[in-house]
Amino acid sequence: MPETAPAVPVIEVPIALGERSYGISIGCGLLEGASDWPGVPASTQALIVTNTTVGPLYAARLKAALQRRHPTVHVIELPDGEAFKDWPTLNLVFDRLLGDACDRKTVLYALGGGVVGDMTGFAAAAYMRGVPFVQVPTTLLAQVDSSVGGKTAINHPLGKNMIGAFYQPRRVVCDLDTLTTLPARELSAGLAEVIKYGPIADLEFLGWLEAHMDGLMARDTALLAQAVRRSCEIKAAVVGQDERESGLRAILNFGHTFGHAIEAGLGYGEWLHGEAVGCGMVMALSLSRRLGGIDAGFESRVKALIQRAGLPVVGPALGASRYLELMRVDKKAEAGEIRFVVIDRPGSAALRGAPDALVREVIEDACRPG
C-alpha cells in the first residue's frame, strides 16, 4: 500500500467498444498498485516504454510494482520530444523487444505523454502483428486525449501522425500524482484539449471550466480529476459511435487542422501540440463565426478561456499560403479540399469546407499581434 492515502476517490470511466472495451482509472497513488490493475493479461515478460524525462521520475516505481505481476520487466527510455516520434526511434523499441526475445504475449506499458503513448501503441499494434498494451499517461494532455480512442502513430517528414493504427489499450491508468512534476507549459497544453470539449459538445462543462480555471492552473487534484473524467467521458461517447473516424469522430479534431499546420510549419517540437491546438482553436472559432455558426460573444468567451489557460492566441506568421499548403495534406482533407471542424452552434461541431479567401482572412487576423 502507498504511504499517502489517495487525495481523491478513484474514478473509473468505462470505454465501451465491444470486444475491445477497456477501463480508465483516474486517481492518486495508482502506480504503486500496478500489479492489481484489472484487464491486463498475464505474461512472463513486460516492457515499460518511457522517455529520458519521465523515466527517471517514475519508471522504477512502476517497474517495482509490475514485478509482482510479470516475472521479467524491461525498461526502455526513448529520447524525449515530438521530434523523435519517428521510425528510427520506434525501431529502438522493436530492437529491444527482439533482442530480449519478447514473445507475442509480452505486455507493453506506455509511461509518459502523448508521444510515448502514440509510439508505444503503434509498437504494440505492429510487433508480431499485435501484443497487448497499457497506457499510463503522465501528462494532462495524454490523460484527456490519448487515453481514449486508440489512435496510435508516428510522424513522417511530410506529415504528422501519417503512419499508425487504430489499436486499443487493455487499460488506461491516469495517476494524478504524476501531474505534480509536469512543467507549466505542458499543463497549459493539456488544458487546450480539455477546453475543446466545451464548445464542441458540452456548454455546462464550458461554464464549469470558466468557474474553475484558476484552481486547475493551481493543480487542485480534485478539480483535475473531474476535468480528466469529463473529457474522457465526452471523448468516449463520440469514439463509441465512430471508432475508425469515418464521420462524427472528426469533431474531436476541433482546432487541429490549423494546429497541425502550425506544428508542421514551425517544425515539430517548436510549439507543444496542445499549444498549437489552443491557437488553432482561436482560428477555428474565428472561422466558425465567419461561417455564421457562433456570434462574436461566444468567440470571445472561449478565446478568453484559452488565454486564461496560459495558451498562445496569436498564430506564428507563416503566411496564409503556407498554412493552406500544409492543411491540404491533413488526413481529413479529401481530394485536396480542406475540411475544417467548425462550431455550427454553441456546443455542437461539424465538418465543413470553406472558401480559401475566407480562410486567408482567418489566418491573417489570427497571426496579427494584439
Added chain:
Amino acid sequence: MPETAPAVPVIEVPIALGERSYGISIGCGLLEGASDWPGVPASTQALIVTNTTVGPLYAARLKAALQRRHPTVHVIELPDGEAFKDWPTLNLVFDRLLGDACDRKTVLYALGGGVVGDMTGFAAAAYMRGVPFVQVPTTLLAQVDSSVGGKTAINHPLGKNMIGAFYQPRRVVCDLDTLTTLPARELSAGLAEVIKYGPIADLEFLGWLEAHMDGLMARDTALLAQAVRRSCEIKAAVVGQDERESGLRAILNFGHTFGHAIEAGLGYGEWLHGEAVGCGMVMALSLSRRLGGIDAGFESRVKALIQRAGLPVVGPALGASRYLELMRVDKKAEAGEIRFVVIDRPGSAALRGAPDALVREVIEDACRPG
C-alpha cells in the same frame, strides 16, 4: 473486353470475415477487367505497388484498366526480393503517397508476389491508420497463401515478419495469365504451400495433387485454377475460425518454423520462402513420425510429392544448435519454448512442443545429403 477468351471459367471464392469479408476471383484475362472488380471503393487516386520484375510485365496493363475507375493512378516499383522487405523500402511507399498528396480514401493495389503483397498490405494498414487495398498476386505462392488471411508485415534484422498487422484486402484477383512468366523455381515454391494443405487438412486433395503434379508443373491452367481454388478454400475455412491466430490458425504454418530458420540462417533471399517451407515440411514430417502422428509410409509419400514439385528436401547444414536458436525467436514460440506444427494423424495438424534432443535428430537427419 480482352481479345483472348478466358481459358477457364472465372472461379469466385468468398472469404467470410463479418464486416471484413471479401472475395477472391481466379481466372484468366482478369487484369483487363480491373475497372469492374467488385468490392473496391471509389477514389480519385490509386497507387499500384509493384516491383522491378513484375512492373515492366503487367503494371501498364493494370494501370490502363484502373484509369477507368480512378482518375489518377500512380505506380511505384520497389526493388525485387525478400531482402527488401524492410522498413527503408516500405518507407518509399509512404514517401510516394505523401508526395502525391494521396488522401485516406486512396486505394492501394499490390501487383506482385508475397513480398509486394505483405508490404503493400502493411503500408495500407498503416497509412493514415488505414486505407483500402486490393491484392493482385502474380505468383502461385502469393495466390494460394497471401490472398487469404490478412497477414501483412515487414522483416526486422532480428526476425522475419516481426512488424506488421492483420489487415484484410477489399478484393483479391488471381489472374492465372500472370503465372506464364513465373520462373520455374517460383512455381515450385508456390507448390510447396499448395502441397501443405494435403497433410494438414485434406487427404483427398493430397491424392489429387499426386495425380496431377506433372500437369501442374507443366502449368496447365485448368489444373492451376483448381489448385488455387482448393488452397484458398481450406485456408479460408481455417482463418474464418481464427482470424488473429490465437490457436487453430497456427496449423497453416506447417513446415514454417523449420523453414523460417532456414531462411534466417542462410540470409533472407538465398532460398525462396516456398523452398524453405518445402524443406521445412520434410523436417516437420520427420518430427511428426518421431512423435507418433504418422508412419514412415505417409512421411515418404508426402516427401516424394515435395520432391516431384522440384523443391529441396535436404536442409542447409547450419548445425542443429543454430536451427534451435533461430526457432526460439519464432512468433509461435512462447517463453522460449518452440511450438511446432506437426501432423497428429494424416489430414490433421496440431501445435506441439518437442524435446530438443529429438529436434536435433530431425535436423541432423534432414541436413544429411542423400
